[in-house]
Amino acid sequence: MIFDKLREECGVFGVCAPGADVVSAAYHALFALQHRGQESCGVAVNRAGVIDVRKDVGLVTDVLTHGVTRSLGSGEMAVGHCRYATTGRRQLSNAQPLLVNHLKGSMALAHNGNLTNAAELREKLEQKGSIFHGTSDSEVLAYIITQERIQSVSIEEAARRAMRRIKGAYSAVIMSPRKLMAVRDPYGFRPLCIGRFEDGWVFASESCALDSIGARFERDVEPGEIVVASPDAGLTSIPYDETPPRRALCVFELIYFARPDSVIDGTSVHGARLKAGALLAINHPVQADVVVGVPDSGIDAALGYSRQSGIPYGIGFIKNKYVARTFIQPEQSQRAHAVRIKLNPVAETVRGKRVVLVDDSVVRGTTTTRIARLLREVGASQVHIRLSAPPFAHPCYFGTDVDSVESLIAHNHSLDEIRAILGADSIGYFRAEDLPMLDHSGHGSFCGACFTGNYPTPPPRAPGKLRFEKQLEIRTGGAGNA
Secondary structure, eight states: OOOSSOOOOOEEEEEEOTTSOHHHHHHHHHHHTGGGOOSEEEEEEEETTEEEEEEEESOHHHHSOHHHHHHHOOOSEEEEEEEOOSSSOSSGGGOSSEEEEETTEEEEEEEESOBTTHHHHHHHHHHTTOOOSSOOHHHHHHHHHHHHHHTSSSHHHHHHHHHTTOOBOOEEEEEOSSOEEEEEOTTOOSOOEEEEETTEEEEESSHHHHHHTTOEEEEEOOTTOEEEEETTTEEEEEOOSSOOOOOOEETHIIIIISOTTOEETTEEHHHHHHHHHHHHHHHSOOOOSEEEEOTTHHHHHHHHHHHHHOOOBOOOEEEOTTSOOGGGOSSHHHHHHHHHHHEEEOHHHHTTSEEEEEESOOSSSHHHHHHHHHHHHTTOSEEEEEESSOOOOSOBOSSSSBOOSTTOHHHHSOHHHHHHHHTOSEEEEOOGGGGGGGOSSSOOOEEOHHHHOOOSSOOOSSOSOOGGGSOOOOOOSSOOOO
């Protein structure tokens, strides 16, 4: 597995607004959610019950061109998706929304998260004759809902029955010929919110997408809840029908994934990052001359550190926003080179100074090591690294592309070893016990399994790639079985 920083999640969006330009709304919302997925994207539009999809590998501006959006025409509802491949290869067949045509009609699905029992479900479906076109667990989710839909009187009943069979993280927007539906898993691993748009309703992964189209934020979809919008009946809610488990929003949504201008489950992302920085300053003080943040997600925490400590904040790096993310470069030498192209230090800010370098997290450590070296190369006398997340020491199975410990620096090295590897004068991590303090809503319950190893729901029995994503072992000296 090749990664350095964490891979973001996917972004989902849905709009039910007859008479509005739903395709344009989906385009602008996906543009606002682009930070959540940059591998592929797509839009499905519903015109009088007929669902049409346009999707491809690439960024929103590359895939959803004027000609493509114009070809989609107008409709009453639309679903959009931008993707990072946490499960399944980067290929067109895994792009979303997924469209399934069945004997009761059609269904378009956009999913964010990871199903922990996807492999078992897929095997059972295949044994019954189901044919899969891609390798993502979202296709498993779509087939399970379709299977239940054939036996149910409504799409919402099918979703409720499917929720009893699927496990793990899923925030999904589902469109049938007559309805638009938002579904969130009982733990609430991934965010999903509701907005009001002109004469209709919208669902989105983050509230920043609502802002981009002029929709008014109403509330978040509750864990385990199904929310249904339709042109005829407006908005209806189906609450979770079992005893709800402990809420387990992925805390990295606040630390790293989400945009700072979003509000997730009642908590301002910007406010949470400021708080994280302030707590870092309290728990890991240091004598220094300037605080700098690593763009983009480290900047808010750096401001919090600066305000709490009284050490001046400075612009330490200029970010080139047109460079591909460093963790998806195929070779280490390319990743190191990409860091320098992507981030250039501001020598005037750090030359001859003791620098507090604030970032959100360290996964492998390669990028952070290079960034610390850049500061020294332009004259920083000391570099003290502060991280607004606890040590990432355990695999994540709920939507982050880190399903093994082989490259996790915090799993394989002591704190002093990490400091030496990164080339820092000192290092300080956010404390896991302080995570509830980032919550402003009163829930105070996050999934921090990647820090503690305490998973809110059992991890998959056999994590890793599916058999057809693994290369064959080449045998020499004789013929083998094909």
